[in-house]
Amino acid sequence: MKEFDIEKLERKNIYKVPDQLFENIQDSVMNEIKTSKKAPVFKLNWIYAAAASLALIFGMTYVFNSDQNSVEKGLTSNAGYTIHKGEPKTEGELAYETLKSDLTSVENNNQTVVNQNTGSVDAYKNENEKTITSPKAVKVVTRQDETKMNDYLDSFSNSEIAELASNSTQDVYLDLYN
Amino acid sequence: MKIKDAEIISLMQNPRTQEKGVRALMDAYQSRLYWHIRRIIVDGDLAQDTLQETFIKAYQNFHQFKNDSQLYTWLYRIATNEALQQVNKMNKMKKSDEDAEYHMQNLVADNTEGDAEEIQILLQNAIQSLPEKQKLVFMMRYYDDLPYEEISKIVDMSVGTLKTNYHYAKQKIEDFIKENYER
Numbered sequence: 001m002k003e004f005d006i007e008k009l010e011r012k013n014i015y016k017v018p019d020q021l022f023e024n025i026q027d028s029v030m031n032e033i034k035t036s037k038k039a040p041v042f043k044l045n046w047i048y049a050a051a052a053s054l055a056l057i058f059g060m061t062y063v064f065n066s067d068q069n070s071v072e073k074g075l076t077s078n079a080g081y082t083i084h085k086g087e088p089k090t091e092g093e094l095a096y097e098t099l100k101s102d103l104t105s106v107e108n109n110n111q112t113v114v115n116q117n118t119g120s121v122d123a124y125k126n127e128n129e130k131t132i133t134s135p136k137a138v139k140v141v142t143r144q145d146e147t148k149m150n151d152y153l154d155s156f157s158n159s160e161i162a163e164l165a166s167n168s169t170q171d172v173y174l175d176l177y178n
Numbered sequence: 179m180k181i182k183d184a185e186i187i188s189l190m191q192n193p194r195t196q197e198k199g200v201r202a203l204m205d206a207y208q209s210r211l212y213w214h215i216r217r218i219i220v221d222g223d224l225a226q227d228t229l230q231e232t233f234i235k236a237y238q239n240f241h242q243f244k245n246d247s248q249l250y251t252w253l254y255r256i257a258t259n260e261a262l263q264q265v266n267k268m269n270k271m272k273k274s275d276e277d278a279e280y281h282m283q284n285l286v287a288d289n290t291e292g293d294a295e296e297i298q299i300l301l302q303n304a305i306q307s308l309p310e311k312q313k314l315v316f317m318m319r320y321y322d323d324l325p326y327e328e329i330s331k332i333v334d335m336s337v338g339t340l341k342t343n344y345h346y347a348k349q350k351i352e353d354f355i356k357e358n359y360e361r
Contacts, residue, residue: 004352004359006301011321013213014294014302016222022208025226026201029233033200036238 181206183249190240200237207250208233210322211257217305217317218261220285228264232257247331254324255332258314265310282306297359304354308347315340316347 018024153161181202189199211232216225235256243252272278286302305313314333318324319340326337335343 004356006320006348006352006355009297009301012295012298013216014291014298015216015220015289016291018222018226021212021226022204025208025212025230025233026204028230029200029204029237030197032230032234033197033237036234 187243187245187249190237190243196237196240200233203236203249203253204233207253210250211253214254214317214322215257215261217302217321218258218313219264220282220289220302220306222289224264225261228260229257232260235260248328251328251331254318254328258332262310279307297355300355300358301351303358304351307354308350311335312343312347312350315343316351319344320348 156164183206186199186202186206189195189202192199208229212225212229215228215232216222219225219228232253236253239256243249268281269278272281283303283306286299286306290299290302305316308316311333315329315335318329318332319326324332326340329335329340330337333340
């Protein structure tokens with residue numbers, strides 16, 4: 001070729017172009033933009049941050065202490081049944097206390113007999129002090145009460161006493177001391 | 179309806195309408211930028227990736243765009259830089275400049291439509307034989323008909339140098355075609 005002027009040549013794009021080229025490019029760009037968009041960042045005031053930290057510290061301390069107290073309570077309640085302060089008692093504890101108080105009351109009743117025999121109030125007091133750890137306060141039967149009771153019983157006729165005795169249930173422990 | 183640059187810029191500058199702005203920007207410039215990148219890179223898949231990257235960079239750096247220049251000038255600058263980075267990556271794998279030129283001519287052959295004219299293929303091979311700056315100037319002037327002043331902003335060269343480069347590039351291409359055209 002001797003003469004050639006490039007300006008006279010038609011401007012053509014001769015490369016192969018895939019189908020949906022620009023749709024694919026646009027979709028890719030938009031997806032990239034959406035995923036690269038940063039999540040909104042909240043500016044936290046340092047006062048709020050400090051307050052939140054303190055609340056967390058106190059909260060954790062409270063939870064930790066309450067857990068320890070409950071553990072301690074559990075331990076003391078297992079150690080003995082005598083230190084309850086209004087907390088609900090288990091069935092086993094109640095059964096144990098009932099039995100103990102029954103025995104003590106029988107003991108005391110017996111002691112009152114002893115006291116009557118000996119006439120010593122101090123001995124009774126000493127015995128009573130030993131049982132003070134019992135959660136149920138045992139009702140102390142005084143001489144005055146006893147004489148009143150005797151007077152009251154004397155007022156019944158034999159037939160009335162027999163009727164009352166038939167209505168009442170017999171205390172099994174009475175057999176032990178009678 | 180063709181959206182104007184001022185509208186695209188307005189949409190892009192508002193965070194609420196930025197995505198709409200990107201769509202409008204791509205609709206307006208995707209074809210011109212694609213062919214600009216494709217002539218530099220030649221490989222179709224790579225050109226597609228490069229154009230995507232160009233739009234993403236435009237979106238991410240739109241705050242740097244100043245209204246004292248044309249929007250397409252700014253976009254051409256990004257696209258040209260991205261395309262040259264890709265070409266440099268390809269050339270690093272080649273042992274010599276001859277290898278790189280041979281590789282580009284093979285790419286032209288592989289990517290050309292089956293019914294393309296021989297003279298058009300020769301023209302593309304001739305462009306690939308040019309030094310980088312002459313290649314850029316020739317393509318932007320010859321295909322995109324960009325004013326020298328705008329090309330100057332894109333490639334950071336004076337208008338005088340650009341004119342000289344275009345003249346040499348044109349001369350080399352014509353010689354290349356004269357030598358290789360068989361009819």
